[in-house]
Amino acid sequence: MRSQQWNGEFRNQILTLLRDRNKRESQGFTELFHHHEKLFENWAAIKAENLRLSVQVERGYSHHHHSSSYSEEREKVLEQKILSLQEELTELHRRRSENASHVLSLTAKLTDKEAELAAAQTQLATSVAKCADQDEQISFLQSKIQELEATNQLLRDEHQALHLAYTALEEKHHRLVGENKELVQRYMEIKAQHADFMNQENENFVKKRQAKVQKELEDAAKDSKAAVVLPESDTENAGLRSDISLLSTLAVGCVVPTIASHKFDSHENEVNAVRWSPNCKNFATGGSDRKVKLWETNGNEAELKAILTGCNGAILSVEFDSTGSLLLCTSSDFACRVWTVDDHRLRETVLILIIRNTVLFMYSRFKAGKI
Amino acid sequence: MSLFTSRPANRKGQKRIRMAEDREVLREIWEARLPVSFQLAQDEVVTLNVPEPFYLMVPRLLYFPLVTDKVRKHFIQYVSPEASGREIWLSDGNGQPIKWNYPIGLWFDLFAEGALPWTVTVHFDGYPEDKIMRCSCKETVRSQFMSYLKEADALKHKGQVMNCMQEKDHNQLWQGFQNDKFDQFWSVNKKLMESVVGEGFRHIPIKCYTPEKLAIQRIVKPIDDTTGTWTTLHDALLEFFPTIDFSTVRVIIHGVEPPLGTPVQWLSEHMSYPDNFLHLSILPSAPRFSYFSTPSLSSPSTESGSRVSPNSSS
Numbered sequence: 161m162r163s164q165q166w167n168g169e170f171r172n173q174i175l176t177l178l179r180d181r182n183k184r185e186s187q188g189f190t191e192l193f194h195h196h197e198k199l200f201e202n203w204a205a206i207k208a209e210n211l212r213l214s215v216q217v218e219r220g221y222s223h224h225h226h227s228s229s230y231s232e233e234r235e236k237v238l239e240q241k242i243l244s245l246q247e248e249l250t251e252l253h254r255r256r257s258e259n260a261s262h263v264l265s266l267t268a269k270l271t272d273k274e275a276e277l278a279a280a281q282t283q284l285a286t287s288v289a290k291c292a293d294q295d296e297q298i299s300f301l302q303s304k305i306q307e308l309e310a311t312n313q314l315l316r317d318e319h320q321a322l323h324l325a326y327t328a329l330e331e332k333h334h335r336l337v338g339e340n341k342e343l344v345q346r347y348m349e350i351k352a353q354h355a356d357f358m359n360q361e362n363e364n365f366v367k368k369r370q371a372k373v374q375k376e377l378e379d380a381a382k383d384s385k386a387a388v389v390l391p392e393s394d395t396e397n398a399g400l401r402s403d404i405s406l407l408s409t410l411a412v413g414c415v416v417p418t419i420a421s422h423k424f425d426s427h428e429n430e431v432n433a434v435r436w437s438p439n440c441k442n443f444a445t446g447g448s449d450r451k452v453k454l455w456e457t458n459g460n461e462a463e464l465k466a467i468l469t470g471c472n473g474a475i476l477s478v479e480f481d482s483t484g485s486l487l488l489c490t491s492s493d494f495a496c497r498v499w500t501v502d503d504h505r506l507r508e509t510v511l512i513l514i515i516r517n518t519v520l521f522m523y524s525r526f527k528a529g530k531i
Numbered sequence: 532m533s534l535f536t537s538r539p540a541n542r543k544g545q546k547r548i549r550m551a552e553d554r555e556v557l558r559e560i561w562e563a564r565l566p567v568s569f570q571l572a573q574d575e576v577v578t579l580n581v582p583e584p585f586y587l588m589v590p591r592l593l594y595f596p597l598v599t600d601k602v603r604k605h606f607i608q609y610v611s612p613e614a615s616g617r618e619i620w621l622s623d624g625n626g627q628p629i630k631w632n633y634p635i636g637l638w639f640d641l642f643a644e645g646a647l648p649w650t651v652t653v654h655f656d657g658y659p660e661d662k663i664m665r666c667s668c669k670e671t672v673r674s675q676f677m678s679y680l681k682e683a684d685a686l687k688h689k690g691q692v693m694n695c696m697q698e699k700d701h702n703q704l705w706q707g708f709q710n711d712k713f714d715q716f717w718s719v720n721k722k723l724m725e726s727v728v729g730e731g732f733r734h735i736p737i738k739c740y741t742p743e744k745l746a747i748q749r750i751v752k753p754i755d756d757t758t759g760t761w762t763t764l765h766d767a768l769l770e771f772f773p774t775i776d777f778s779t780v781r782v783i784i785h786g787v788e789p790p791l792g793t794p795v796q797w798l799s800e801h802m803s804y805p806d807n808f809l810h811l812s813i814l815p816s817a818p819r820f821s822y823f824s825t826p827s828l829s830s831p832s833t834e835s836g837s838r839v840s841p842n843s844s845s
Contacts, residue, residue, distance in 0.1 A: 170793040171553065174802075177787035178559040185786065186588065189566035189648060193586045200583070 362472065369494075369511045376520055377513075422460055426453055433477040437501070438484040446475025452489050454501065466504040470497055556801045560785055561713050563591040565639055566648035569599075569621075571606045575614060575655055582609040586648065590711060591636030591785060592805050594676075595621060595629065596666045597709060599653075606653055614655040620663065622652045628662050632675050634804050640783045640812040641740055673705050676806055680704070683736035683807035684723060687799075692723055708805045716805065723807055724800045730754065731761070731796040737809040739771050747771060753796040761794035772813075783812045 221234055427447030436443045442465070446452045452468040452475055473493030480487055486507070487499045498508035513520050569585040576582060585605045589598050599619060607615045621629040623642055629651070630638070643649050658665070666672065684693040700719045707716030726732050731753030739747045751767045754760070768775055768782065768791075781788055784802055795809070803809050 170790050171556065171797070174787065174789050174793070175556060175559065177789070178556070178563075178785070181786045182559070182563065185647060186564040186566065190564065190588055193566060193588050196586050 373511065373513050373515075373520065377515060380518070380520060422457070422462060424462055426455070426462075426464075427451065429474075432475055433489070435478045435480060437480040438482060442484070442501075444478045444480065444487055444489075446478045446489055446491075448474035450474060450491065452478055452487065452499070454487075454504070468499050468504055468506070470499075470506045470509075471495070553801055557717065558713065560802060561592065563636065563785060564588040565591055565635065567635075568648045568650050569602045569606075569653050570650060571609055572652050572654045572656075575611075576609050577611045578609050580609070582606055584650075589635055591634065591639070592708075593635055594633075594672050595631045595635060596669060596672050598635075602653060606655075610655045617655050618658060618665065618667065620654050620658050622654065624650055628659050630663050631666050631672070632664065634806075634810065636785055637740065637804075637810045637812065640786055641742060641814070669709075673709075676705065676708070677701060679806035679808060680723070683803075686734040686736045687723070687726070687732035687807070689733060692725070696722070704805075720805070720807075726753075726796075726800075732799065735762075735767070735795050735799045735809070736803070736807055737767065737795065737799070737811065739768075739811045739813055741813045751795060753794070753799075761796055763791060764789060764793050764795055764798065765791040767795045768811075768813075779816055781814045781816050783814060784809065 221231055426445050427449050429448035431445055431447045433446040434443060441458075442454060442456050443462075444452055444454050450469070450471045450473060452471070454465040454468065455462040456465050457463070468487070468489075471489065471491040471493060472495070473491040476490045476492060478487060478489045480501075485501055487501055488496060489499075490496045490512070494511055494513060496508075496510040496512055497506055498510075499506055508523070510521055510523050565588070567587050567589045569587065571582045582605075585602050587598065587602070599621075603619055606619075621631075623629055623638070624646065625642060627642065639649055664671075681690065681693050684690050696719070703715055704719050706712070707714075707719070733752075735751040735753055737749070737751050739749075741747075749770045751762065751770050753762055755762045755766060764782065765777070768777075777791065782791070784798075789798065789802070799807075799809055
């Protein structure tokens, strides 16, 4: 068990060992070394003393050097010593001069080297400066390149965009062209339809007229005679003849002009009818092109005022009313038509048939004016 | 014959602190001297006169740079002028440069094989810087000494005692050590040897040295964990060399071979060097000298080499 107290066995053993060691190691030698040290010190002291005394003796002898041979011997020894010392001195001097020259050459070399170094350093400085300049230039060029690349990219993008726009517009154009074609086609179709329709209408109208005439004829055949009394004739030629004779009996006095004051083309085809209006300024012409044209004249020239359409056959004759506000025309489609002059609008269409010397009038509408 | 008696606990029942009190042993350790004969290396003599060897009784506990002033003064007149300005270094009888940071007694035990007086050669030229450090002044020795003290205290008391000490205490330790003043040194050092009664230090500051490998250090506890008794020297050495054969080696400290049954706690308190470390030399048993009474075998040492850590020589 642990205890606070060391049992002394090992301690005593160790103590004995230590004491033995001391006996062996130090006891024998301590005194010896001590004595040795003393002797050594004595010896050193004696040596120093000896040196001092010998110096003194030499000094003493230097006063009596001529008196005894021993002193002469001493002198010779001293002279020899002096000689050897002088030789040594010259040797040392020579060595010293050699060293000095060596030092000079080395310093010269050193200055050369330093000059070289300075030159190299200046060169280095200039090339460093050049290098810096070139670096600057490089960076500048690089920035420029970057700018150009950016603009290039921009242009490319724009081109791309425009290309896209172009393709879109092209597409649109194609589409519109297609649409246009389609529309034209439809229009043509519609126009054809309209023409068909018009034809159909005309046919219907003609048919209707014919039916009407037929009916009127039947009615007339049943009832009284026509307003204009004509001598009865069996043939159509008789009817014509009677017209002519009628015309000749109704003729009034007239002057026939010989020189034309003004000549111009008025219709595409033949001009079948011409008539002055009561205001003596306007006149109307009718031609085989189914158009009635209104003209205004100022004595020398004629100006086209209006084209009246609506007739389906060549215009055979035209006539103004007494006021000059209405215009009557006949055409080869068995119809008479009435227009108002001011607004050039068709007012009335009258179908006229001449059957067996009787002139029958079939009205479509009765609006204004009186025939 | 024991002069040491335990002190009973005081009235309050606290444990009293126990310190190294065995003055006899301490004094014997302190006053140990070795006879050393200093000789100048023969190839460095340039004068006609052959220098005499310088004999000196050197304390076992000191370091060489502290005792070589007179030696240098004596030999300086015999060397060339350019060498005379240099630091001297020493080599022992085997030609090995002596590391100055080892206590003199330790080196003697390890390498000198007991030959007396110990012949040490003094050199001025060719300082072997790859083998030993430079020691330009005594401050270097002091700083190493203090660092060892701090290390030992760290192992023993976690560094608390040294840290609580003032600068003047440190100075007193150094001055007492350097000037061979036992009372001056031990008045401070006894504080470092304090420990709780019955428990000892936390760890024992201990280093082992063999002629092949120097400065091996291991963790050694003063009390054996398994048995609860004080760790003996025998057990501590097993910590260093598990396969050691005690019949083939000698364990030497301060020139003596302590019994293997000695508690390491007692050894650390009484037989440490002034730097508070136990520096043990492990030598093969040789027929020339036997420090202990048992007969020694002449077989070479069998310390294991693989478990030993390669500490750099301090």
